[in-house]
Amino acid sequence: MRGEGPALGCAGIWAGDLDSCSVADVREAAAAIEDAGYGALWFPETTGREAMAQAGILLSATRRIVVAAGAADIYARDAVTTAAGQRTHDEAFPGRFLLGLWESHPSLAEDVRGHRFGSPCETMRAYLDAMDAASAGPPPTGALPRRVLAALGPDLLALARERAWGAHPLGMPVEHTRNARAVLGPDALLAVTQLVILDPGRSGSADLARSYAAALLPNRRDLLEGLGFEDVDALGDRLVDALVVRGPAGDIAHRVQEHLDAGADHVALFVLTDTPAIPPVRQWRALAPAVLG
Known part of the structure; x- marks a missing residue:
C-alpha cells in the first residue's frame, strides 16, 4: 500500500445497497464481510442513512476491517462537521475509518x-480548505486522518493527488x-x-448487467468515449462487459488482477443481484478465496 494509512489489503467489498436493509441486517452483513477476510468495507451516501452514523454502526459491528465512507456527500454536512466526525471515528477506532468525499450530483x-x-x-477544493481549517471538534490524535476523493475525471484526480491520500473511482x-x-x-x-455478478454459467445475468451499466452512464459518458468506447448510449456488449464483469469467481478474480496490473492498489467488489435488499453474503463468501488468493 502506498504511504501510511488504513490497511485496505488488495480487495474489499462495496456494500452499495445497505440503506435498504435493517440496522440488524447491516450489522450481520458487516460481520460477514469481515469474517470472509476482506480488507475493507466501502459504502456510499445518497438519500439513505447519514454517512458518519452509518460508519459508526459498521465500525461497532466489526473488529479489524477498515470501514470506508466511499462517497460521503459534501452537501450533506458542512466541512467542520465532517472534520469533527472523521476525528471522532479515528479516535474511537484507530486506523479503521477512511473518509471518501464525493462531489454529489x-x-x-x-x-x-x-x-x-x-x-x-x-x-471540493473549497470544502477541503474548510476541513483543513476546522478547529472545532475532537483534537487530532496524531497524524491527520486519511481521506480519498471519489474522483473520475482528470481535474478531480489531480486534486486527489494534491490534497488527499488518493482517489476512489467507481464503475469504470x-x-x-x-x-x-x-x-x-x-x-x-x-x-x-x-461491479460484478457471480454467474458461473453467464446464463441469466445479461439484463441485470445492462441495467446497472445504463445507470452509470450519466456521469461517465464523456469519459468512456475518451477511452475509446463508441456510441455508449447503445450499451454494446463490449461496454457492458467492461463496466460489469459477470461469470464464475475466476473471471471476476481475473478482472481484479487486471485493475491491479493497471495500477490499482485495492479493488472493491460491488456484487449485484436481483434482490438488492438482501445482502449477498453467499456471493461475498464464494468470491473471497478467488480474489484474496
Missing part, C-alpha cells in the same frame, strides 16, 4: 438537500484505472470499485 444537492450545486472541482473500466494512475502519480492510493 445536481439533483441530490439541489432537489433533495436544497443547496446550489457548484463546480465540482472548485467546490480497466482502461480508466491505467489513466487514473498516470494522473495520480506513483505515490497516491488508487482504490477502484468494480
Whole structure:
C-alpha cells in the first residue's frame, strides 16, 4: 500500500445497497464481510442513512476491517462537521475509518438537500480548505486522518493527488484505472470499485448487467468515449462487459488482477443481484478465496 494509512489489503467489498436493509441486517452483513477476510468495507451516501452514523454502526459491528465512507456527500454536512466526525471515528477506532468525499450530483444537492450545486472541482477544493481549517471538534490524535476523493475525471484526480491520500473511482473500466494512475502519480492510493455478478454459467445475468451499466452512464459518458468506447448510449456488449464483469469467481478474480496490473492498489467488489435488499453474503463468501488468493 502506498504511504501510511488504513490497511485496505488488495480487495474489499462495496456494500452499495445497505440503506435498504435493517440496522440488524447491516450489522450481520458487516460481520460477514469481515469474517470472509476482506480488507475493507466501502459504502456510499445518497438519500439513505447519514454517512458518519452509518460508519459508526459498521465500525461497532466489526473488529479489524477498515470501514470506508466511499462517497460521503459534501452537501450533506458542512466541512467542520465532517472534520469533527472523521476525528471522532479515528479516535474511537484507530486506523479503521477512511473518509471518501464525493462531489454529489445536481439533483441530490439541489432537489433533495436544497443547496446550489457548484463546480465540482472548485467546490471540493473549497470544502477541503474548510476541513483543513476546522478547529472545532475532537483534537487530532496524531497524524491527520486519511481521506480519498471519489474522483473520475482528470481535474478531480489531480486534486486527489494534491490534497488527499488518493482517489476512489467507481464503475469504470480497466482502461480508466491505467489513466487514473498516470494522473495520480506513483505515490497516491488508487482504490477502484468494480461491479460484478457471480454467474458461473453467464446464463441469466445479461439484463441485470445492462441495467446497472445504463445507470452509470450519466456521469461517465464523456469519459468512456475518451477511452475509446463508441456510441455508449447503445450499451454494446463490449461496454457492458467492461463496466460489469459477470461469470464464475475466476473471471471476476481475473478482472481484479487486471485493475491491479493497471495500477490499482485495492479493488472493491460491488456484487449485484436481483434482490438488492438482501445482502449477498453467499456471493461475498464464494468470491473471497478467488480474489484474496
